[in-house]
């Protein structure tokens with residue numbers, strides 16, 4: 202059964218059909234981000250992953266990447282200073298970041314934990330040819346080997362939790378599936394630009410039976426897809442890079458001709 206967004210592409214039956222053979226196995230791997238994009242507009246994934254039209258950075262995404270790097274370096278101890286004025290929340294989150302740094306010294310914290318699976322859900326290397334699913338958890342801490350907490354840094358104005366909770370839920374399932382000793386996980390987004398106390402969602406290992414099959418279906422739709430139909434609407438197209446001419450890439454027209462305007 203298709204989701205809400207993927208159903209609406211039926212309004213565009215005349216969209217050019219891609220060459221089927223070009224799609225078979227052409228999107229071999231998926232992440233939470235590409236799954237989310239696919240559910241809004243499969244054609245956007247086609248343009249990015251099949252046509253390799255790379256995404257250009259924006260000031261907001263560049264800033265987010267820099268903040269992530271800075272925090273990672275601080276937790277790892279490769280830098281000792283953070284200019285908290287860069288964060289719109291000032292020093293609000295400094296205590297937990299300091300705690301990550303201390304836990305890292307005690308081998309109880311892993312910054313940027315990268316987890317990669319094959320389609321058969323065997324662990325594999327991040328860049329391996331057989332990698333099907335990738336997820337990078339910004340911070341993972343362990344109270345005990347059985348009890349973990351996972352965190353995702355979020356920058357910018359959007360502090361709405363629904364999509365972020367869905368991402369963290371997938372990461373929690375991936376951590377359970379990759380680390381059999383872990384029995385409970387608490388997950389929280391850290392909103393770097395907001396003075397918002399972390400809200401934790403708790404998961405138990407038994408939740409894998411409940412949540413993972415649904416994620417597996419949603420993820421597989423991306424890599425099984427052979428018909429990446431456009432789904433133009435105000436919501437999907439609003440932030441899509443493919444609706445505008447990207448002169449930096451040498452484009453003379455937008456990659457997508459179906460954009461909602």
Ligand code: SF4
Pocket residue numbers: 241242244245248431432433434437438441442443444457458459460461
């Ligand atoms: S501009 Fe709209 S229709 Fe075109 S790829 Fe992006 S989201 Fe899809």
